[in-house]
Amino acid sequence: MASRRTSRRAALDRLIAFPFAHRGLHGSGRIENSRAAFAAAIEAGHGIELDVQSSRDGTAFVFHDSELDRLTSVKGPFAERSAAELQAMRLHGGETVPPLTEILRLIGGNAPLLIEVKAPNRDVARLCLSVFRSLEAYRGPVAIMSFNPEVGRWFARHAPRILRGLVVTESGKTALRGRVERQxxxxxxxxxxxxxDIRDLPSSFAAAQRRRGLPTLTWTVRSEEERARAARHADQIIYEAQTPS
Structure with a gap:
């Protein structure tokens, strides 16, 4: 058991050795969560953070918003579209909406990878299963993470070898109820x-978990002041805009 914990921590240390580009290294004509943004992050030698959502028929796609409007010329909920419909859609800038399997082939283990699973309710099994099946043959450093604790619970039960993270914000949840919900x-x-959330650091909750041995990654770091704060209170950053040295 101890050797398994040591091996798991070593894998986690390898995963978080470099900063993560939030939704890939986007900007300068590269749209978020796109092939170009991921290729740029690999070129920079940094990790990649990306988001996945489920199509209507249960396929994991790389896309952040619950609605299509901001990132495509199509309107309406992402989850109401089939995999075939999504693969035919184009992001602003020309690329098509990518399935997770394609992006995993593109990254090919050449960058540490954080997959944020966007699951808005307790019904997480179909999306988690799609992510797991996509990862079965993947050999690069990777972890899943989610605001929804049911995602971590699903992976702990069904795919315990995969590293998992809990995404936390204290925004609007600073009272007793919020503290209980975090626990x-x-x-x-x-x-x-x-x-x-970088806006919540320093945090007594995060500090307590770090003392217990849980590393803290912090998002989304966009300024030198936030980088300095992250250096004091976290173990790695998920960044936008400025490329860390």
Whole structure:
């Protein structure tokens, strides 16, 4: 058991050795969560953070928003579209909406990878299963993470070898109820690390988990001041705009 914990921590340390580009290294004509943004992050030698959502028929696609409007010329909920419909859609800038399997082939283990699973309710099994099946043949450093503790719970039960994180924000949840919810989420998700809102650092909750041995990644770092704060209170950053040295 101890050797398994040591091996798991070594894998986590390898995963978080470099900063992560939030939704890929986008900007300068590269749209978020696109092939071009991921290729740019690999070229920079940094990790990649990306988002996945489920199509109507249960396929994991790389896309952030619950609605299509901001990133495509199509309107309406992402989850109401089939995999075939999504693969035919184009992001602003010309690329098509990519399935997770294609992006995993593109990355090919050449960058550490964080997959944020966008699951808005307790019905997480179909999307988690699609992500797991996509990862079965993947050999690069990778972890899943989610705001939804049921995602971590699903992976702890069904795919325990995959590293998992709990994403946390304290925004609007600073009172007793919020503190209790964070403890319950931690218990249910059984995470290997936390992904913490930079706006909440320093945080007594995050600090307590770090003392217990749970590393803290922090998002989304956009300024030198936030980088300095992250250096004091977290173990790695998920960044936008400025490319860390």
């Amino acid at each position: 319950i989420a931690l218990w249910r998700a059984r995470p290997d690390f936390l992904g913490y």
